[in-house]
Amino acid sequence: MKPVVLAAAVFAAALSFAARAEQVTLTVAAFPAVDKIVKSAIPAFKKLHPNVEIKVVGREYADHHNAMVTSLATGTGLPDVMAVELGFLGRFAEGKTLEDLSKPPYNGGQYTKKFVPFTIPLATNSAGELSAIPTDIGPGTLFYRDDILKKAGVTEKDLTTSWESYIEAGKKIKASTGAYLLAGANDIQRIVIRTGLKDGEGVFFDKNNKTLVDSPRFVRSFELAKQVRDAKLDAKIGAWSNEWSEAFKRGTVATQMMGAWLGGHLQNWLAPNTKGMWRAADLPGGAYGSWGGTFYAIPKKGANKEIAWEFIKFMTLNKDQQLAGFKQEDAFPALLDAQNDPFYEQPVEFFGGQKVRVLWRNAVPKIPAIDVAKHDPVAEEVIATELDKVLEQGKDIKAALADAKALIERRSRR
Incomplete structure (x- = not known):
């Protein structure tokens, strides 16, 4: 070579x-x-x-x-x-x-x-x-079956004016159609504890790491969940279970509160046979929050x-x-x-032609920048357990929250 x-x-x-x-x-x-x-x-x-x-x-x-x-x-x-x-x-x-x-x-x-704006504080530590x-957010949304509401003579306003009107609407729905208002009473509890917070405030802990679970906000959330259970308005089924998806397919649950992304799940695999029956609205009682992200x-x-x-x-x-x-x-x-695009203005057939993406976009600026804490998952788990004791065993609400506070503080010190 x-x-x-x-x-x-x-x-x-x-x-x-x-x-x-x-x-x-x-x-x-x-x-x-x-x-x-x-x-x-x-x-x-x-x-x-x-x-x-x-x-x-x-x-x-x-x-x-x-x-x-x-x-x-x-x-x-x-x-x-x-x-x-x-x-x-x-x-x-x-x-x-x-x-x-x-x-x-x-x-x-x-x-x-x-x-x-609310996403950056969530990603910034102490x-x-x-x-x-x-990368993505989940504007909190009330999904509801329009066909069931019409049969019951209930309006969207009845569902969204307040938590009390939401529960009263549920009673009408159950009485006239047999459908439950929602899958699980704990859904209300999770939303109410996140309602009324201002930028920088935490759900379970304040800035000094003080536990907040015995506050009036938590008492009210437990009370509302108990009202739902006592009135037999929830199907007592957990999210993502087989029973949960079957309830959507069969129309035995009238509403579901979750992030906007649930709309895609309903359309693509949870209940594709219900096309045109669903609508979306803001959460009851003027609540705004991001469901995941x-x-x-x-x-x-x-x-x-x-x-x-x-x-x-x-x-x-x-x-x-x-x-x-x-x-x-x-x-x-x-x-x-990415929130400024003609895609948002397109009607969505699954929601009966409603422009649901505009609804979600309009809700985003109203979502507070809630502070997240290291032990939030621990607190969430403890609160869920105590709520079950209230709903299933009749435990006193204030006693349940006092026990929750003591356990959260003990586990947070580990």
Whole structure:
């Protein structure tokens, strides 16, 4: 082989090796339906970063977050990017195991005003660190069966004026149609404890970490839930159970309060046979809140932080990607720019032609920026257990909340 040819061959081999050496595998851990959104975005991301292969590790909601708890604690099995649902965000953010995205080399603070205002405080821990970037939110919504309401002679206003009118409407619905007002009485309790809060206030703890579960807000939430149970207005079934989905298919439950994303689930797999029967409204009693929401974070011990940050920016700051997630999986965009699109004005056939996306968009500015705490999941679990004792065993409400407070404070000190 001639020297020139040999040199060219060596150079080409070197280039080939360099190209292979630059190949990066980015691991993204997510839960349904975030994992589907990520997979759909891979081709567009690879056009910008052809050397990056993306491996999506998808697990069910609980399994995903439990796995992340273990990985962050041990430093093993960590993804490069992890999706975090709002309910776990406080725990992860306060754990000091996530990158502060507000500091170099990320400098994420320059982007915070691009997102729905209430999301950034949720992602900021007590040390002022920006632990994650929001990608979607779940504006709280009252979904109701229009056909059942008409049969009962009940209006949307009857459902939404106040919690008392909501319960009274439920009595009319049950008496005339046999349908339950809602699946579980605990749905009311979860919403009422989040009603009336101002920016910066917490659901279970105040800024000094004082437990709030014996406050009038919690007493009222338990009282309303008990009124529902005593009037036999709930079907006593839990969300995501087989009985829950069957109730929607058969029309035995008239309303369901949840995030806007439930609309897609109803349409696509929970109750596709009920097309045109559902409508959406704001929550009863002037309540506004976000039901869940997803954030992307980078573990401090992650291996590919630079490209992980590029991926997070692509998924959260790119209007097209934000809208794609909304159109594909009803993941309501956290990016403000993505809330200005003709797509919102389109009538939705599943909801009888109602422009439900406009309803959700109008609700977003009214949602307070609630503070999240490390032990919120603990408090949520304890409160749920005590509410069951009230509803199932007749336990006194104030005694139940006093016991809940004592247990939460004990477990929070561990």
